[in-house]
Amino acid sequence: PNKLVEVKNLKKHFAVGRGKVLKAVNDISFDVYEGETLGLVGESGCGKSTTGRTIIRLYEATEGEVFFNGENVHKISGKKIKDFNRKMQMIFQDPYASLNPRMKVEDIIAEGMDIHGIYKGEKRRERVFELLETVGLNKEHATRFPHEFSGGQRQRIGIARALAVDPEFIIADEPISALDVSIQAQVVNLLKELQKEHGLTYLFIAHDLSMVKHISDRIGVMYLGAMMELADSEDLYAEPLHPYTKALLSSIPLPDPDIEESRERIILSGDVPSPISPPSGCPFRTRCPEAMETCAVKNPEWLEARPNHFVACHLYDPNLHKE
Numbered sequence: 001p002n003k004l005v006e007v008k009n010l011k012k013h014f015a016v017g018r019g020k021v022l023k024a025v026n027d028i029s030f031d032v033y034e035g036e037t038l039g040l041v042g043e044s045g046c047g048k049s050t051t052g053r054t055i056i057r058l059y060e061a062t063e064g065e066v067f068f069n070g071e072n073v074h075k076i077s078g079k080k081i082k083d084f085n086r087k088m089q090m091i092f093q094d095p096y097a098s099l100n101p102r103m104k105v106e107d108i109i110a111e112g113m114d115i116h117g118i119y120k121g122e123k124r125r126e127r128v129f130e131l132l133e134t135v136g137l138n139k140e141h142a143t144r145f146p147h148e149f150s151g152g153q154r155q156r157i158g159i160a161r162a163l164a165v166d167p168e169f170i171i172a173d174e175p176i177s178a179l180d181v182s183i184q185a186q187v188v189n190l191l192k193e194l195q196k197e198h199g200l201t202y203l204f205i206a207h208d209l210s211m212v213k214h215i216s217d218r219i220g221v222m223y224l225g226a227m228m229e230l231a232d233s234e235d236l237y238a239e240p241l242h243p244y245t246k247a248l249l250s251s252i253p254l255p256d257p258d259i260e261e262s263r264e265r266i267i268l269s270g271d272v273p274s275p276i277s278p279p280s281g282c283p284f285r286t287r288c289p290e291a292m293e294t295c296a297v298k299n300p301e302w303l304e305a306r307p308n309h310f311v312a313c314h315l316y317d318p319n320l321h322k323e
């Protein structure tokens with residue numbers, strides 16, 4: 001399949017005063033294939049949102065590159081910028097904060113259309129009605145304000161806004177985390193339907209592995225600004241390799257009570273270290289149940305341990321002997 005997005009050795013560091021640097025994203029590489037959903041998972045502060053925001057150019061990259069359809073997004077200039085901004089859209093976590101409370105729903109949805117000069121005049125209103133239907137709302141909603149809607153409905157408005165400009169790639173940054181559990185599946189199903197209908201590609205950001213399973217073709221697991229593991233969803237759930245992924249998976253409740261009772265739960269000790277002073281060697285080593293001496297000295301390489309299953313962990317490095 002075609003690579004729509006290529007992220008190469010991307011770093012995003014922030015100066016935080018007194019010469020200190022917060023390494024929010026610290027050298028990650030991955031591709032997003034056309035038409036797929038790549039889930040990006042990790043605890044808050046692991047750099048997943050920053051990764052999304054750097055890809056979409058809300059942030060400049062500190063180092064490394066992002067390519068969209070083969071073009072370096074941080075070097076796009078002139079007329080192409082507008083086109084690029086249209087093709088990549090974002091859906092935000094907080095459906096309360098991300099919609100302007102003073103704007104009518106129709107103007108929120110049409111904002112991007114207006115900016116890009118598409119669907120003007122009579123077509124604008126028709127398009128808004130159509131989008132409202134598409135996301136499970138209706139045209140009566142067009143003249144209302146965001147506060148008149150529930151969280152789930154607001155997220156549908158946010159989705160309609162993203163769709164309005166015919167994007168190719170959507171970064172959904174924890175789009176369901178702020179919603180009731182009962183609503184989460186509905187929004188995920190809507191996103192899946194829209195993907196099929198419009199041939200969309202998604203980067204779906206989430207803080208745990210429970211919901212991403214239902215939407216992701218592949219999943220990347222981040223920790224402290226680095227990518228720990230990346231694999232097809234099924235492989236990742238069936239045979240996680242990285243000790244961090246194993247711990248994350250063991251904390252998801254399972255529907256089958258027999259398995260639920262008998263399985264081993266991995267409780268990680270300690271807290272996530274500060275991205276201002278990450279540990280030497282493997283970023284996960286201060287919490288890893290399987291840490292070895294090498295782990296404090298050497299940052300593990302990104303290895304293809306199985307076909308299409310990547311991991312950054314010395315346990316899978318054929319050149320290193322366990323001590």
Ligand code: SF4
Pocket residue numbers: 242243244282283284285286288289290291292295300312313314315
């Ligand atoms: Fe644990 Fe070492 Fe693997 Fe890091 S490299 S995850 S510390 S075993």
Ligand code: MG
Pocket residue numbers: 044045048049174
């Ligand atoms: Mg975030």
